[in-house]
Amino acid sequence: MSEQSIELRETVRQRYAAAAVQVTEGGGACCGPEPVEVDENFGSTLYAAAERDTLPAEAVAASLGCGNPTAVAELREGERVLDLGSGGGIDVLLSARRVGPTGKAYGLDMTEEMLALALANTAKAGVTNVEFLKGTIEEIPLPANTIDVVISNCVINLSVDKSAVFAETFRVLKPGGRIGVSDVVADDALTAEQRAERGDYVGCIAGALSFAEYRAGLAAAGFTGIEIVPTHHVADGMHSAIVRATKPAAGPDTGATPATDDSCCGVTACCTPSEQSTDPSVTVSEAKSAAGCACQN
Template sequence: METNKDKKELVKQQYSQLALNGDLLKSSCGCGTNPAKPSKKVFTIMSEDYSHLKGYEADADLGVGCGLPTEYAGLKEGYTVIDLGSGAGNDCFIARAEVGESGKVIGIDFSIPMLEKARKNAAKRGYTNVEFKEGDIEEMPIPDNTADVVVSNCVLNLLPEKNKIFKEIYRVLKSGGHFCISDVVLNGVFPKEFTDNASMYAGCIASAIQKEDYLGEIEKANFTDIKIERTKTVVIPDEVLQENLDEATIIKYKAGNVGIYSITVTGVKA
């Protein structure tokens, strides 16, 4: 039986592979299937268009987000922003465009290849107020009361201990600070064979939890003014299911009528 540590190591391996093969996989589905084995079809979860946003950098966009959290984050000039699971740096660079030269952006990721890619992207552009730190989101290498805003894009669902994550977000936020997170949640229960599948877990679908439980973890971390800013239905194409699951499991999954959603949620540290 896989432990939480095993699951995290699986995610780290998959996303390190995505960083190494980023150019090859850029148009593939990185959320919901094995990033090292591109699907021919892209999930609707991957259809977010960042290109119109100020600060967008095409070579930092690996196409694995499930929302546009910076659009709802209320970023202002001079803010300090932390991006959890910063990947190749896309959301960090967009946040930097909002907080300006007087602000600061800190990306946290546990994948060394991703960090190397992000740091190269920042150095290439001469950004001096964007920093990428190696670290575990469940135990951030960040002092208390550091950030005005915490953002994250389709990352927290990948990790098994959501309760620790939201407590950590609360800790690193300044009093009156807030978070804005896009993530995947469920309404209904997957077959066990689905959730036990390594590729589906690492792809952020099988690792997602029930929407009510997700919001409950936010409440238990003492956040106030919790709002769902946006909801989007996620559809898994048949060919992605067929690449990763046997026919019996697919039938069980479809019979269960599980709702999969991308939500963008905000909350405030009082």
């Protein structure tokens, strides 16, 4: 990773760490240039009131997304769901309720402060079929072929290596698995410079892919049935969009690895992997052992 990419990732981490701290101290957060800004294009207002009312206030306040991926992913009872960039946990908690006690929802975030907030929100909500992992969305700390659905809410645009995100998402999905993502997408006519003029990177604008770039990235990773549907404008030529795609049910690299109910830490701590296995033959337990997951109670 280049020095510029490292610096950019750290800027993103600091911005969302600050947002988590602000929520913990009784404030609010919203995706945009300033953590305290309220923007109707981002945040908890994009969820139905009935959904918001079932969650801790802190989980709602920490919502930074541009959509509601739990609704577009059409989650089903018993499925295993992974939320990329889970933040304060709003989508993980909603997913856990949708998949029920026989399913499981994982949240992945690189920010200690957000993970701490998510764990606190999980305890308040009394939800038990969830697990939060520390790591980056470019190196997902889960074995291959173990997840039914990957969701994400306005986070992929923040990645410094989106091709790695798409490849890792494809890897962890079971054959026939799917993604249901909300993200910011730019009109194909806009250059990278023009996107940057409309908003900064941590504000979910400058790092957004175009529609064509998004489709090409997903296709290069192996996804089929790619669908990108804009839902509302977030800036001139920039849209919040629903992104759906599927991992083919059969293929040379889609042999399924049986999932287990092993947990690294459960809902009372977060996993801190030092290394991630990308070997499709590695079991959940072996991958966790190799990763050196440390439970922080």
